[in-house]
Amino acid sequence: MGRKDKQIADIHVEELPLSMRLRLARQQKGVSLTEMATRLGYSKGYLSGIENGNIRVTEDLLRRYAEILLIGQPELEGLLQLLHGPAARREVASWFVPYPRNAFFTGRDALLQEVHERLQTGGPGSRLLAITGLGGIGKTQIAIEYAYRYRQHYQAVLWLNGDSPEALLQSCVELAAHLDLPEYGARDHQDTVQALHQWFKEHPRCLLILDNVDNPADLHSFLLPPDNSYTLITTRHQVIGPLGQSFELLEMSPDESVQLLLRRAQMIAPTTALARIPDAMLTLAYEVARELAYLPLALTQAASYLEETGCGLASYLKLFREHRAEVLREHDSVASHYQFSVATTWKLSFERIQQAQPASSQILYLCAFLSPDRIYEEFVQQGIAHFNPELVALEENPLLLHRAIGELRRYSLIRTQPDSGALSIHRLVQAVIQDSMDEETRRAYAQRTVQAVNHAFPLVTVARWHETWSRCQRYYAQVEVCLRLIDRYQLASSEVSQLMSKAGHYLRERTQYRLAQQLYQRALDIDRQLYGDDHISVARDLGNLAQVYEDQLRLERAEQLYRQSISLQEKIGGATGVDVSLLKRYAHLLRKTGRAHEADQWWQRIGPYDADHALTRDVINDNDPRIIYHEEGHWSTRQHAGDFNNDAHFTETPGASFQCQFTGVGIEIISDTTIHTGEIKISIDDSCIHTTNTARFSVEKYTQTIVFSHTNLPSGPHTLKVVVINGSFVLDALAVFSFNGPIPTEEKNV
Known part of the structure; x- marks a missing residue:
């Protein structure tokens, strides 16, 4: 079954290049690409290349488009000016981006603004920004959208493919030819690179986009513009060293994911707000987005499938859950510039890791389960x-x-969380590994x-x-x-x-x-x-x-x-x-x-x-009568399944306090740091032992968190007193340590 004609939203028409304007005009007249090819006497593939911007349109063909589509004279003159006019000639040298603007680009506005601000505020020597992240996370689409949205801020916007050192050299040759540099045909491609570097010196305020750089370290000895220009890199490698700034691109938000899915699938208009989408459709769309773990490439592939087959969200959801491996291998070759499917993209990375570092692949397999x-x-x-x-x-x-x-971070197959140092892995990466x-x-x-x-x-x-x-x-x-x-x-x-x-x-x-x-x-x-x-x-x-x-x-x-x-x-x-x-x-x-x-x-x-000095631990629940809560603290009780014995006391009153008499060699305070955090002062036997802020446990929030432990007391009776200095505090339980001195069973209330 053939794919439907790729639609373009009728928005920001003045910003579209000539090729996309031709496609938009054809679609507005309701003429299919097949019909247009038949009437013009060209192949469908040739016209597709023109409308994708990969083949330059001739004036004769442009006029024949206008005749068939009944384009008026004023609009035709505007299109001819784009083809031949002075502004177009200036743009030929200043614009070298091989991809048309994605009419279905969704969300990410704050992120694009951050990219621009970080590039513009960086001083000399730091005007380089790397967008890192997992394959399929949307790095190239961000770069394409940034190029179109902020092109007016640069004297030139130029694009190079960094897949490999060989691809980068070839891309330099193509760029040099575009700029009409004499060195573009040099036998030694390094001469071409040097000529490009000289061109950047003579043309300030240019933006160079290096897409899909396999190894940022290679750029040290290659092509980077001088300080008077700007460089945007996309790479899977999370570490770029001293090259410049970097930030990791993460998954789309649930709302952005749903909008991308429904817009790209032509199920809603580009301007339709979430609030106007029927509840049944919206609920299913959120489920699909969740199953696809909010990955842009997976969402785009799903939307293409929905558009092509018309199967509906419920059917697609069932299909994905039952045939996940086959679905992730589906490739949207027409509607996306991306070369591979989700599964194939990561499979290539897996193979490289296996060859370069077998131990890394085993860590990856462990993380996959x-x-x-x-x-x-x-x-x-x-x-x-x-x-x-x-x-x-x-x-x-x-x-x-x-x-x-x-080695795994090089391909962004795992992520290191800066707050805890823990690793994380995308759920679809896990799925692809297991499905293989x-x-x-x-x-x-x-x-x-x-x-x-x-x-x-x-x-x-x-x-x-x-x-x-x-x-x-x-x-x-x-x-x-x-x-x-x-x-x-x-x-x-x-x-x-x-x-x-x-x-x-x-x-x-x-x-x-x-x-x-x-x-x-x-x-x-x-x-x-x-x-x-x-x-x-x-x-x-x-x-x-x-x-x-x-x-x-x-x-x-x-x-x-x-x-x-x-x-x-x-x-x-x-x-x-x-x-x-x-x-x-x-x-x-x-x-x-x-x-x-x-x-x-x-x-x-x-x-x-019996051992003479066996250490024991006995828990005193928050409602034990030995714990005395001072009434002015406005202590309340709650029932919560995660608490010790499913209950706890809490307060939000500064100065609130409680005390407990116990016999042993140590005591622990057990709290809940999932929501309530505050600063408390802890005293034992009227002597201040410690002041702690339970907010420091906010990185890893758990119920039944031990927020204080002291096990070096002389054996015998003691009095614990805790005062809330600020914030809120939950007392879930206390734990008493003693040597062969457990709290008698009949006295325990746990």
């Missing part, structure tokens, strides 16, 4: 050798890891990803609480991804069981008991499948389940599981082979159910094996 945002560098370092044992050197040597990451694998290979990489995450995700321990808790918070998004991979590929291994147990323990500590119970149960099922019923891993799983049932006050079921775990551990390792902490928890449960005599018997059994 992870949650795309906030992939922490230390997480990659801790897990990469378990993803691929051949990369153990990257785990041991951060320099090698940085080099491998740098057969099912067996995808399953193998999913298994390796689970192994890597299991190694990096820590077990929360009291001895290293702050460190392990913070890492669990940062890495838990990757655990959620792994759980989906485990379900999809029905993975069952010791690594899967271990990851579920560690994640269950973290969720239990967060009082997300239902989820913790599910993971503990799944770990038990896998271990029974792997080892049978009589194995130490099965005994530990039973103990974990017992604890989470106890947390939910399902004490009868908890007791059954405790007894099963203890009995199995005795069967495997004898009376001395039972975990002491398990025996303690069971004794506490007996006391909690009013069976003090039985509990004492178990404590007697524990006695010979």
